[in-house]
Amino acid sequence: MGVAEQTKIFLNLLTEPPSSLCKTYKCNCFISIGEIVNPAQLAHTKSLSISPKNKPPPELSIDHHDAVTLLPSRFSCNHSQQFFKFQVPSLTHHTMQILLLDGGLGTTLESPPYNITFTPQTPLWSSHLLLSAPSTLAAVHRSFRAAGADILLTATYQSSTEGFTRTRPELTDEDAARYMRSAVKIARGVVGDPLSASASVKQEEKEKGETQGHDTRGLEQGRQCRVALSLGPFGATMTPVSAEYSGVYPSEMDSEGALRSWHARRLGVFVEDGEAWDGVEYVAFETVKRTDEVRAVRGAIFDVTQGLEQGYGRKPWWVCGVFPTEEVDEGEVRRWVAAALREQRDGSGFALPRPWGIGVNCTRVDHIIRIVEIMRDELHRLSERGDFVDEWASRSGRPWLVLYPDGTKGEKYDPVSKTWVAGATAVRRPWDESFWDVVQRQAEGDWEGIIIASRCQATLAGLDGLRIAAPSIYVTS
Numbered sequence: 001m002g003v004a005e006q007t008k009i010f011l012n013l014l015t016e017p018p019s020s021l022c023k024t025y026k027c028n029c030f031i032s033i034g035e036i037v038n039p040a041q042l043a044h045t046k047s048l049s050i051s052p053k054n055k056p057p058p059e060l061s062i063d064h065h066d067a068v069t070l071l072p073s074r075f076s077c078n079h080s081q082q083f084f085k086f087q088v089p090s091l092t093h094h095t096m097q098i099l100l101l102d103g104g105l106g107t108t109l110e111s112p113p114y115n116i117t118f119t120p121q122t123p124l125w126s127s128h129l130l131l132s133a134p135s136t137l138a139a140v141h142r143s144f145r146a147a148g149a150d151i152l153l154t155a156t157y158q159s160s161t162e163g164f165t166r167t168r169p170e171l172t173d174e175d176a177a178r179y180m181r182s183a184v185k186i187a188r189g190v191v192g193d194p195l196s197a198s199a200s201v202k203q204e205e206k207e208k209g210e211t212q213g214h215d216t217r218g219l220e221q222g223r224q225c226r227v228a229l230s231l232g233p234f235g236a237t238m239t240p241v242s243a244e245y246s247g248v249y250p251s252e253m254d255s256e257g258a259l260r261s262w263h264a265r266r267l268g269v270f271v272e273d274g275e276a277w278d279g280v281e282y283v284a285f286e287t288v289k290r291t292d293e294v295r296a297v298r299g300a301i302f303d304v305t306q307g308l309e310q311g312y313g314r315k316p317w318w319v320c321g322v323f324p325t326e327e328v329d330e331g332e333v334r335r336w337v338a339a340a341l342r343e344q345r346d347g348s349g350f351a352l353p354r355p356w357g358i359g360v361n362c363t364r365v366d367h368i369i370r371i372v373e374i375m376r377d378e379l380h381r382l383s384e385r386g387d388f389v390d391e392w393a394s395r396s397g398r399p400w401l402v403l404y405p406d407g408t409k410g411e412k413y414d415p416v417s418k419t420w421v422a423g424a425t426a427v428r429r430p431w432d433e434s435f436w437d438v439v440q441r442q443a444e445g446d447w448e449g450i451i452i453a454s455r456c457q458a459t460l461a462g463l464d465g466l467r468i469a470a471p472s473i474y475v476t477s
Contacts, residue, residue, distance in 0.1 A: 096396075096444045101151045101228070101453035102144035103404050109140060123239035124167055127159040130179045131168065134186055141190040145225050151451065152191060153230040154183040157286060160237040160266055177269045181276040184227065188279040191225045228282035229270060229315075233293055234262055245324045245362075247289040256292040256299070263293075263300035271304050271313075283317035284402075287362050291339035294319055298344070298352035305353075316392065318357030318402045318451075328370045337378040341399070342387045354391050357451065359402030365434045368405050372438055375401075376446055394448040401446075403438065404453035 105126045109116045114136060122128040129137045137155050144152055164176035171179075234253055235243035243249060253259060267283075270276045285297045297319055308314040321336045323329070337358065344352045360371055379398065382388035390397045439450060 096442070096447065097449035098439070099150040099449065099451045100148055101402070101404060101451050102141075102147075102149040102153055103453035105140060105153065105155060105157075108143070109136070114140070120240040122167070123158070123237075124163050125158045126155045127157070127163070127180075127183070128167065130155060130159070130182055130186075131164075134182065137183070138186050138190055141187055145190055149225065149453075151226050151228050151282065152187045153228050153284060154187050154280070155230070156180055156183045157230045157232040158236045158242075159183070161269070163237050163239070166239065177273075180266075180269050181273055184229065184270065184276045184279040187227045191227055226281040227279060228284045229280040230284050230286060231263075231266065232286050233288045233290070234259055235289070236287060244287045244289060245322060247293075249290075256296045259290075259293045259296035260299040260303070263297055264303040267300055267304045277313065277315075280315060282356075283315050285317065285319040287322045288319055289322050289324075291335050294321070294336065294339040295344060295352065298340075298354070299346055301353050302346075302350060316356035318359060318400065319355050320359045320361040320402055320404070322362045323360065323367065323371055324363065328367050328374070330374050333371055333374040334378045337375050338382065338387075341379065341382055343389070354388070355399060356392050357400030357402045357448075359400075359404075359451070361402070361404045363405050365405040368403060368434070368438045369441065372401065372403070372442070376442075392448075396445055396448045398445070398447050400449050400451060401442065402451040403435075404451075405435065 106118065108114070109126055109129070110118070116129075116136075118125055118128070124131075126137070141152050159180050161173050161176040161180075164179055165171050165173070233244050235245075235247060235249060238249075249259075253262065263285075270280070283301075288294050288297060301317060305314055319340055321333075321340075323333065323336075325332075340358050341354055346352060358375065360368060360375075363371065379388060383397075390399070392399075435452070439452065442450060
């Protein structure tokens, strides 16, 4: 058995609860199983001995199918020597991190106990609650945090100045901007101080979680939670029929320049307000199908944030594509990655900034493996040609991978009826199995880290399952 495989087994034993390893045997370890462990704590640890309490059988098989440790699906341990001993090298080298993003805000709002119905009369979708029920948004954020999210997305995906003024004609542009910025305040109110959440805030959130029947173990562990500003494509703000999946825009918005100006105006609503901008740690551009809009987003980032330094106003940002076709189009994926990462200059000769992360959202989970394979290969090709250079001082020299596929079984979203309808083919493999298969295929050095979540048709139970499955030693927050 190689050192790398031994290390992975070691890490998995530390993070798996005893019941999932063996119902009969308990382990005598230097650290109790299930405890959150920082890799730095293990830097000087050379071995781990596990001694069975009872007389062992000749062989015990342990199934690690759901573990995100890049292990084979099953391995066997021989108990004949009464204990196992794994040699562990220093773990001070870079370990790929995993963070959990919340997901499925609209789906959660449509489900009990909220039971909110979205129609063409509520074109702002979940952002409509910024007008009608901000306390409900706060409650859902609390639910996501209690379920284990490391990052909360603001309720701004479909928001725009035009969307608010269309919904309520009496609103001015200034009113719309104030409502949009209030989404950051709501999420930040749930998360608290990003640097040092007070004990009173933690206790308040814990009590609220217990009152609503949510799991609060994430709060008990005192994990730091962050806020990401959620910004959809222009097509998500179109009404009465949204167009983020089709990418078919009206003629006046059917150019990179027009899209760049639109994204810059909307992003500026937050950047130009110190309290709102300080209230987010990340910016998430989501469901961006068109390659010219990906470049437009890069241009908007340049227009609005030029002069801001990382740590002093410049925020890590990611862009996620959507690939809604029945079959994966390799050329489409490669063109999208190139639009996001390749060195490009605008008409004025300025280099467009590169994102901190790239990924996929609102796409069938059974397509994600192939899409990520293509993305990874295209990133490698760009790097070899010198067309990609990391701008974020990452240890791996690679961007983060951000994944939040649909939680559907093959249904497609109908933007006219705003409902999910049956697709041509069904997703037959369980969602969690497909998703973890994707994560397990990523090796250290492929990406700086991975942000994972489920999106459309997702549930709180799905997020809770991700938190349980992700070994805490890989999760930093």
